[in-house]
Amino acid sequence: MKKLLFIFVSVLLLSSWMLVPADQSEEANAKIKAIYIYNFTKYIEWPGTYKEGNFVVGVLGTSVPLVNELNKMAGSKTVGTQKFEIKTVATAAECAKCHIVYILSDNSKQLPDVIGKVKGKSPLIVTDKSGLATKGSGINFFIDGNKQKIELNRTNIEKYKLKVASTLVEMSVQIK
């Protein structure tokens, strides 16, 4: 009896602990951000000169899960006839060629540099740190009650000759 019980317990020990991949939560978080970013492309209109070639999303900073998720999105979605191009950018100067510039929270200090480099261009500047919508970013991600939300500064968007749909404004926390 004891010998048989031992066999049984061994089987159970092998099978009873499930494992969580380390980056699963980061992937889910990145997915939410990617859905938001795709929504931005539906509710914001870029000038005519930006409607040719690839639709470039530049990520300033390092986030493997986010870039992976944006690349997945790029594989299945387009902006009108434009294909997505996801770029990891290292310097503010590279942001000038982007339709959307997403400055990751660790790189928030580069916001003034980015603003300086994109003068006369039409990027949507997206940030990820509290208070940045008042400091030049068009859309800023923030947390409210565990939930990922966005705050939107219409002035900061429109000064780059972008048109923002009222639907997006209504679904955001407005910053003036």
Add this chain to the structure above:
Amino acid sequence: MSKIKGTIILGFLLLIAVFSNAQQSRVTAAYAFLQQSKLDSAKANIDAAVVHPETQTDGQAWYIRGFVYKTIYNQNEKGNKQSSARIEALVSFKKSVSIDPSEENTQENIKNIKYLATTLYNDAAASLDTIDYKIAIKNFDLFREYYLLVDPSKENFKQKEIDFSNAMGSVYTRIYDGDRKVRQEFLVLAKASYNKVLAIDPNNISANYNMGILYYNQAVHLINQSDYDLDIVALNDVQDNSINLFKSSLPFMEKAYSLDPNRRETLLGLSGIYFSLNEKEKSNEFKQKLEQIGNK
């Protein structure tokens, strides 16, 4: 007249005695056939004996029947996890115990019940996979029935119930993970299995951890299955639902952590849950603990 009447009664009694002896001789014959390994003949004789009114309440007859079927199981059906001979043997030994409570008889019957119950337990373990899990459940239910017959203390059985329910939770989870869209009921069954364990032992680490992971994975899956086309209002609903699931996961994972603070899986789970709840400081706290353990 009274002489004739007496003769009739005597004849009748003689008939009964002969018939009764015939039934007893069936039992004896079954035993003899068993010793000669003529199992079909042994089975035919003993099956006939135990349904006859004269011997159906004979503990010895039922014991012999148990032995015949146990031998059939051992010789012909050992590899069959659903052996009917094993069940017949168990039923017979159980019947024999209930009819003849003498110590000698009971000891022999119990010894055989224990042996066969152990084979059921072993077969239940060997069937713990996504294909044969129903056989595992059936065999474990039978094991439970016969184990409690020979050891009625439910306390002694608790650990076996916990081990089996934990293993079933894991099997149901694997089935659910195979196709989450169409196998929702297996998620419910997995949760029910872990709840069963927690009802017996609220401090069971494995059940707490696995329950936490079930809710956690459910929340992550809810987000990951969303299409990029989802509008922001619908995305808010997805977030609300996933947050509720992450919050449901938390107490189980916290409990598992309190029971074993150095377990890597639990630290990883808590780091993930807090990250998903956008409580980055707490998430980093557990990530650091995980790194400290990794460095040891």
